[in-house]
Each structure stands twice: as C-alpha cells, then as structure tokens.
Amino acid sequence: RTFADICESARNSNDNPKDFWRYQVEDIGKERRKTFSAFCEKLELDPQKDDDLATAFDYLKRTHIELFPDDHNTFSDLLTKAGFILTGEPKSAISILTTYANNNDMYRKSICVDQLWRHLKEKHGIHPQRLEHDSRISPAIEDLQNQFFESINPGLINRKIISRGETTRIIDAIDNGQDVVVHGAAGNGKSGVLYELAEHLRQKNVPFLPIRLDTRVPGNTAKQFGQDLDLPESPAHCLAGLAEGRKSVLILDQLDAIRWTASHSSTAMGVCKELLRQTRSLRKDKKQIVIVFACRTFDLKNDPDIKNLFAENSENVVVKVSVAAFSDEQLKDVIGPDAFVPLNGHQKRVLSCPHNLAIWLEIKKEEGAPSFRTATELMRQFWKNRRQHLNKAGISNPQSNAFLEPLINYMECQGKISAPATIVEKTPDVLDAFISFGILQRSAKHNINFCHQRYLDHLIAERLLRNIFQESDSVLSWLGKKGNQSLFRREQLRQALAMLSEESPT
Known part of the structure; x- marks a missing residue:
C-alpha cells in the first residue's frame, strides 16, 4: 500500500525529482523513506546521485499497483469477470489460468494473448464469450420486454400510464449508478411504476431487461436462469454485453413472490443474490449497469432473506423508493371532481389503492359508479361484472366454475400463482374469454395466471367461506399444520378474515 501511494504521488507531483524526494518522501514520514530506500536498493540506484534519483522517479511514475485483497468479495468479482469474458x-477457467502461469514459469515473463487463447481453446475448450456479438441476446431480451409490458398492461388504470413521482426518483438513482428496491403495500402500483420506468428506458434507448419473478422463478444458478429465459448466459452478463458500455438496467419485479412458497425459495433467493453481486462486480469493471428490484414493504421489513439481500455497507447502498397510495388530489385528478365528491372518507381510502381504483373505474365505465364499503365488496362487484360478461359471451356460471375449479385447486395445492395451460386445454373457448375479459393471461412456458394475484386470493378465500358455512370447515384446518404453512396463504387469510368479519362477526 505504501509503495502504491509513493507511485501515485510521483505521478501527481511536478517533474522535478528533487522536489518529489523532499516533499513526497522525506517530509511524509519514516515508512515512506524506508520503502523508497528499499526500492532504490533493489534496483542498485543511489538516490543521493541526481541521475539515479531521476531514474527512480521515472520508474515510479510508470509503475501502477493494483491491490487484490485475498477475500471472498475479490474472488466473487474475479468469478464474475471470468464468467463475462470466457465460456x-x-x-475452472481461473484454475486453468493459474496453472498455466505456474507450469510455464511465466513469472517475470510476458504472457502473449495468442498463445494463451490457443492454450485455452485447444486444451480446455474455453473460448471468448463475446456477448456483445451474440445474436441470440437481442431477440430474447426484446421478447422478455414484450412479455413484461403485456403482463402489466391489462391492470393499468384505464389502460394508461399515470405518471408517478416515484418513477422520477428511480430514474435519478439509475442516473447516479445506484441499485434500487421499489416497495409498497399490495395493490399500490409497484408494477405500474416499473411499467412507466420501462417505457421511459425504451424511449431513451437504454437497454433494459425486465423479469417478473412470480412467473419466472429462478433456479440453480444465474447462468441457468439466463438459459431458462432463452439467453446464453446470466441475465446480468447478457444485458451488459448487449449494452457495450452504455447504461443498462436489469429489472426484477415481484421479488417477494419467490418467498411465498417454501419449495426452492432459498435457491431462487440465491440466484437473486448472485445477480446483484454480478451487477456490482460489472460496475467495478466499468460497466454502467444497475439492478432494480420490486417487492412488498412488509417483506422488505420482515423477511430475513430479503433484508439480508439489501443489507447496506459503505460500498453498497441500495436506494429504497416507497410507492405510496394515491393522495386525495391524485385520486380526484384521475376520477374527476364529480365522481370524487360523493365518496366518503373510507371509500376514498379504498380507492387510493391503484388496483382497487382500476377495478372501480372498469365497473363504473359499464354500470355507473358501484356501491361499496370495503375492498372485499369491490372485489365481489368485479367478479359479478366479469361473470355477466362471460354470460353474454355464452359461458354460464356453472361453466365458469367448472373451468376455474381445477386451476384454483392446482395453484392452491402447489402454492403457485400460475398453472400449466394443459389443465384447461379442453375448453379453449372459455380460456380465450377469460383472457379477453382481463381475468387470466398467458405467461411463460405455456402457463396461465391471473392478471392480478388478488383475483386468485379472493377466489380461494371465497371458497374457504363456503366450506366454513356449508361443511363446518375452519380457518385453522384450512391453514394446516404450522410446518406446512407458507407465505402464499398470507393475503388469502387476510381476505378470508375480512369476509368473515363482514358476514359472520361472531
């Protein structure tokens, strides 16, 4: 460290060797004088002689020291760099490179690029990664972008972007090269904010890769996750390669979704940690890449794995952007003063949640402003409206129930928010109707899922209530043993308790 400081001082001083000796070595202290003397001694130079001092000074200006601490973080950075530039x-690649230097006695000798590549290719089958020239990356990322927009668009209020101040704060953080976690309560519009961010990046021609983790659950490693997305490498590596030195943004929405089930959640979180680590390592290597996560505030504050993912230190500060519910002024701007004035205070609070507001506006457009007291009543109104649409399309309530039952059973039993399309392949016309009316959507790998998690939660809670009233079931028996419970049940339990408190207070 001391020798590195002396070299830096030589580069920053004037071109007078005597001034350098006097002010940057002699006056600084004993440790610098001792290190400088040892350096001159090894080179058989006498600093008392003007010519030798000038020679030493010249050497120091042209000597650059890079310190690599022998610790886990340095090795992680090295792995990221090797993964980015080598197949x-x-x-294994790092081990081969180390062995090459040792076995060929390369110390104090030049390692020639052509010889090294020949050794890597012919003896070990390792080639340059050249992600910036990989023709598979651009179409795969474009496809993921389209999937992201299509998955969120049906839930937008009036199918339009409502500009949010939170998006501006995220853009400011990205411009400063900072990673971001977007958080808020369920239904507050986190995905809508990310939609607005993605649209901004697209308009500015900033490469971005958005991934919804509720439908694209990571497994094994970051590289395997990339391959599952039809990318040749880790999403972070592919995006940085595509950007070729430009600013780029990796967006991971619904981080909390991978914690809803106990199955493989630790593996999926491990991949997210690896992606964050890779992003930070790529930035150290002068790549302008940042990562943006989104999750619920409750999970950010209470889930130990998520809290650990965003643990801050002096080097790694993640900017936290809270997505709040709409203010009364924002609500009035969206629905207009004529619709705003008749609402009471509780109804305004319900509609301040963007997801509830989107449902209310959808019903109002067709039937006039719906009457409601709670978010649960509003959701019931939504399902009543959708069933009416399905009836007009020739699909009766029994047909709808028969169609939904196997989907709900699969998702509830598996603890997943998507299901294979094969479950309902015998009724393609019903599936098309559910998709066209904004209830279901097709997702990755021939799966289908509800357009919003709350639709599924409501149906499961509603079915639980029927079982309680008709078959003397109970909430506790539905939850099952404590060891088998998962976070997947959390919102369903909340909705079930809300319904019970309204319909059967005792």
Missing part, C-alpha cells in the same frame, strides 16, 4: 465454468 465454461468460471472457477
């Missing part, structure tokens, strides 16, 4: 497994 094959990064640990």
